[in-house]
Amino acid sequence: KIELVQIDGLVLMKLIKHCHEAERSGSLFVQGALLGLVSESRLEVTHCFPFMALGDDSQDDDEFQLTMLRRLRQMNIDHQQVGWYQSSQFANFLSLTLLESQFSYQTSIEESICLVFDTAKTAQGFVSLKAYRLTGETLKLVKEGDYSADNVKENNISYESLLTEVPIVIKNSYLMNALLLELQEQLPLQVGGSQFLDLGTSGTLETQLRVMMDSLDELNSECLKFNKHQQIVLKQIQEKNKYIQKRAQENKQRIDRKEDPLPAEDLNKLFKPIPPPSRMNPLILSGTIQNTSEEVSEFCSQSMAKLFITEPLQAAKASAASSSQ
Amino acid sequence: MAVNLRVKVHPVVLFQIADSYERRSMDNHRVIGTLVGSVDKQCVEVTNCFCIPHKEYEERVEADIDYAQDMFELNKKVAPQENLVGWFATGNEITSHSALIHDYYVRETKDPIHLTLDTTLVNGRMTMKAYVFVPLGVPGATSGSMFTPVPVQVVASEPEMAGLHLLHKTKYQKSRAVDPMPDLMKISESANEMELMLDALLKYVEAVLDGSVPADNAIGRTLWDLVQSVPKMDTVEFEKMLNSNLRDLLMVIYLSQLTKTQLQLNEKLSMVSVSNIREMGKVIQLD
Numbered sequence: 001k002i003e004l005v006q007i008d009g010l011v012l013m014k015l016i017k018h019c020h021e022a023e024r025s026g027s028l029f030v031q032g033a034l035l036g037l038v039s040e041s042r043l044e045v046t047h048c049f050p051f052m053a054l055g056d057d058s059q060d061d062d063e064f065q066l067t068m069l070r071r072l073r074q075m076n077i078d079h080q081q082v083g084w085y086q087s088s089q090f091a092n093f094l095s096l097t098l099l100e101s102q103f104s105y106q107t108s109i110e111e112s113i114c115l116v117f118d119t120a121k122t123a124q125g126f127v128s129l130k131a132y133r134l135t136g137e138t139l140k141l142v143k144e145g146d147y148s149a150d151n152v153k154e155n156n157i158s159y160e161s162l163l164t165e166v167p168i169v170i171k172n173s174y175l176m177n178a179l180l181l182e183l184q185e186q187l188p189l190q191v192g193g194s195q196f197l198d199l200g201t202s203g204t205l206e207t208q209l210r211v212m213m214d215s216l217d218e219l220n221s222e223c224l225k226f227n228k229h230q231q232i233v234l235k236q237i238q239e240k241n242k243y244i245q246k247r248a249q250e251n252k253q254r255i256d257r258k259e260d261p262l263p264a265e266d267l268n269k270l271f272k273p274i275p276p277p278s279r280m281n282p283l284i285l286s287g288t289i290q291n292t293s294e295e296v297s298e299f300c301s302q303s304m305a306k307l308f309i310t311e312p313l314q315a316a317k318a319s320a321a322s323s324s325q
Numbered sequence: 326m327a328v329n330l331r332v333k334v335h336p337v338v339l340f341q342i343a344d345s346y347e348r349r350s351m352d353n354h355r356v357i358g359t360l361v362g363s364v365d366k367q368c369v370e371v372t373n374c375f376c377i378p379h380k381e382y383e384e385r386v387e388a389d390i391d392y393a394q395d396m397f398e399l400n401k402k403v404a405p406q407e408n409l410v411g412w413f414a415t416g417n418e419i420t421s422h423s424a425l426i427h428d429y430y431v432r433e434t435k436d437p438i439h440l441t442l443d444t445t446l447v448n449g450r451m452t453m454k455a456y457v458f459v460p461l462g463v464p465g466a467t468s469g470s471m472f473t474p475v476p477v478q479v480v481a482s483e484p485e486m487a488g489l490h491l492l493h494k495t496k497y498q499k500s501r502a503v504d505p506m507p508d509l510m511k512i513s514e515s516a517n518e519m520e521l522m523l524d525a526l527l528k529y530v531e532a533v534l535d536g537s538v539p540a541d542n543a544i545g546r547t548l549w550d551l552v553q554s555v556p557k558m559d560t561v562e563f564e565k566m567l568n569s570n571l572r573d574l575l576m577v578i579y580l581s582q583l584t585k586t587q588l589q590l591n592e593k594l595s596m597v598s599v600s601n602i603r604e605m606g607k608v609i610q611l612d
Binding site for chain 1: 584
């Protein structure tokens, strides 16, 4: 049972480098492996390396990983894989592939985590790193592979209980601290400070809202599909009902006329059961929308804070202008 | 030989070197490794590095060249734009072994640079130096080469600065650990920093007015620019603008809360209709 994820400063810097470089060269989703060790309820991530771009031969991929792990072991770097990471833009990381990959990791190594690194937010200056694990119910659901509404209802899964978040702590060794002190002299921190107080927030807000609107449209069409399916099933049930009653009536009449009753027919052949649509997509979409709306709220609250800061500036300017007149 | 070469190093590289030094095997006093990056005219930018196993004896050095080549290939697969640009070593000085190792790298790439990072903290600081191997001598007589220092600096892109910002906090904690901060805290911190800076400025201005500090025209002009950069605006207009922006943001917050509630409702209603259908189906089977 993992309660805390401890990440080395080195891993954070490597993540930033890999995800942002990839973003610059155009690929939106990049992935990589996390290496480290498990100590009691704490998962320590001490190293990481990127995976090759997706879509390639999966055999190449495996070879790449094996060679990498072997070489790293030679340098005394922890070679136990404790999870994987993925980049995302504004919380749009939730997808069936993510759940399935995390499922395979969690079944092979019990304590694996999925680290989601938000490149869009980090570009704005806020380091956004979240660690997720699948809940027990989701594990069961993915194992069974049955995503119909009935199964989802059975296991009581809602979009909120798909993933649990694990708190993260970033830790540095003493040597790293010495390095940081050195870096502080060379790279004055004030260089990067201005981006936090940037007032031009409407651009990012628009992108986020557009993403949310797209997800909402998709969710809407999924809901319509589901409702239609429910209606068809309902109609089918009613027709079955009518048919059974008619049969019963006919049989009664036949018995009255001293004839043999009609044989019972297989209802399923007459009324084929309609396959229900998978509930996975709506669950994932709802989860994504939930995450996006939380991000949007946070973004708006910090924009409001920035606006409030400008107020006294303007007031001071106005009073200076009036006093100088 | 371009001796007016500049070297730019990304923080990732330094972190990696320090980490490799911590993980070295007991009989090594220093670690060496390959630097990768890109060369652009007079500037070499180092963006990544990896350590290679090596052993140093009295007269010779043994390094695992297969390892170096393997790692370089692997790195190329993930980052095809990174080329070999040189090698690094920890420690403060250049030893005779360095020339031997440099020899190997000269065969791999044109004009490799050599970077040293003093992880042993000899001077109480972690000094970083870069060198190129320059031939010298009198033409006609014996010629040799020596390591000439070149200027080196640390550069970081904006996201890297954001990461560093967070990491710097670990220096001041006893546990050397820090949680990633929520956005609002970052803003309040930046605002505090700005306040401190303004305080320092005010003290300076007052000291100049008192006459205790000589007035500097350059600083005075920058201060004037600073004050003028606050846009002149009518108070009423400013209020209107501020309020409309605030209203927009509040509306977005309200809408996102509404969306979240609707999602929950949607979930519950779908589940209700599922159980409804199931109930109806059960009733029919009983017939």
